[in-house]
Amino acid sequence: MTEQPHLLVTQEDQILIATFNRPEKLNAMSMQLMALLGEAVERFRDTPELKVMLIRSTGRYFSAGxxxxxxxxxxxxxxxxxxxxxxxxxxxxxxxxxxxxxxxxEKPFVVAHQARCVGGSLEMSMSCDFRLAAKSASYAFPEAKFGVLPATNGVSRLVRLVGPHWARLLITANMPVDAEEARIMGLVHKIFPDETFEDDVMAFCRHLTQQNGEMMGASKVAIELCNDLPAHQAASVERLVNSSLMLGDDYKKLMTSHIASIGSKKG
Structure with a gap:
C-alpha cells in the first residue's frame, strides 16, 4: 500500500490550503511533512494570485509536534x-x-487548530498571522517534561505574543491551556464552535482575500516594526508606510469608488 503524503496541498480560489495528513501518528511533523510545507510556503510566496495560506489538520491532534x-x-x-x-x-x-x-x-498565514496543538506545531503557529481555535482545542509545550525549553523560537515568539506573565504558565509551570485561556492570553484570535469550525475558518480566510493586498503586506511590516520601536519612532513608521500606500493607484481607486457610493446613497 502506498503511503499517503504527510501533507496535502490544495487550492480553493485565492486560498492555498496545507493539511497535516498523519492522524494515525498524531500529525507529528516528519521530515517529509516539513519538506512539503516548505515547498507550499514557497509556492504561496511566488504565486501572485494566492492571497491567503491556511494551515490545518484532521484527527484528535492538530499536531503532537x-x-x-x-x-x-x-x-x-x-x-x-x-x-x-x-x-x-x-x-x-x-x-x-x-x-x-x-x-x-507579506501575505497572511492562517492556522486552524481543531484539536490539541503542542511543541513544534505551536512554535509554527506562532509564526502565523492569525490563529483560530475550535472550542475543544488546547495548547502546551511538553519540552519541560524533558527538562528543556521549546528552543525553535518557542520562548522568544511566545513572550512577544503573550508577554512574560503568561509565558511562565506555559513554559516554567509546564501547564497546558484550553482554547478560552489561550484567547484570554492573546495566543489565539478567535474561537469557533467545533460543529461549524471548518466553515467558520474558510469564511475567515475568504474575508482576508477581500482585503487589499498592498495594505496587508505593508501592515505585516509596520506592525512588527512598531512593536519593536519606541512610540514616537513607531508613529513615524505608520506615517511612512501610509504615505507610500496613499500614493498608489489602489488607494485612489478605492477612495474614489467609496465617495461615489456615498453620493449615490444620498441621492
Whole structure:
C-alpha cells in the first residue's frame, strides 16, 4: 500500500490550503511533512494570485509536534553547548528557516487548530498571522517534561505574543491551556464552535482575500516594526508606510469608488 503524503496541498480560489495528513501518528511533523510545507510556503510566496495560506489538520491532534521517532533527527544530540545551539539553529527539518519565511512573506498565514496543538506545531503557529481555535482545542509545550525549553523560537515568539506573565504558565509551570485561556492570553484570535469550525475558518480566510493586498503586506511590516520601536519612532513608521500606500493607484481607486457610493446613497 502506498503511503499517503504527510501533507496535502490544495487550492480553493485565492486560498492555498496545507493539511497535516498523519492522524494515525498524531500529525507529528516528519521530515517529509516539513519538506512539503516548505515547498507550499514557497509556492504561496511566488504565486501572485494566492492571497491567503491556511494551515490545518484532521484527527484528535492538530499536531503532537516534531516527530521524535520517525526520522531519527533527535536520536543523537551534540555533546557541547555550542553544538546544541547550532543544532537548534539548523535543524534538518529547516523549522526555524520556514517559520522565519512565513513571518517575512507579506501575505497572511492562517492556522486552524481543531484539536490539541503542542511543541513544534505551536512554535509554527506562532509564526502565523492569525490563529483560530475550535472550542475543544488546547495548547502546551511538553519540552519541560524533558527538562528543556521549546528552543525553535518557542520562548522568544511566545513572550512577544503573550508577554512574560503568561509565558511562565506555559513554559516554567509546564501547564497546558484550553482554547478560552489561550484567547484570554492573546495566543489565539478567535474561537469557533467545533460543529461549524471548518466553515467558520474558510469564511475567515475568504474575508482576508477581500482585503487589499498592498495594505496587508505593508501592515505585516509596520506592525512588527512598531512593536519593536519606541512610540514616537513607531508613529513615524505608520506615517511612512501610509504615505507610500496613499500614493498608489489602489488607494485612489478605492477612495474614489467609496465617495461615489456615498453620493449615490444620498441621492
Amino acid at each position: 516534531a516527530d521524535l521517532k520517525g526520522d531519527g533527527e533527535h536520536s543523537v544530540a551534540p555533546n557541547t553547548g555550542s553544538g546544541i545551539r547550532e543544532m537548534h539553529r539548523r535543524l534538518p527539518t529547516r523549522m526555524r528557516q520556514i517559520w522565519d519565511e512565513m513571518e517575512a512573506i
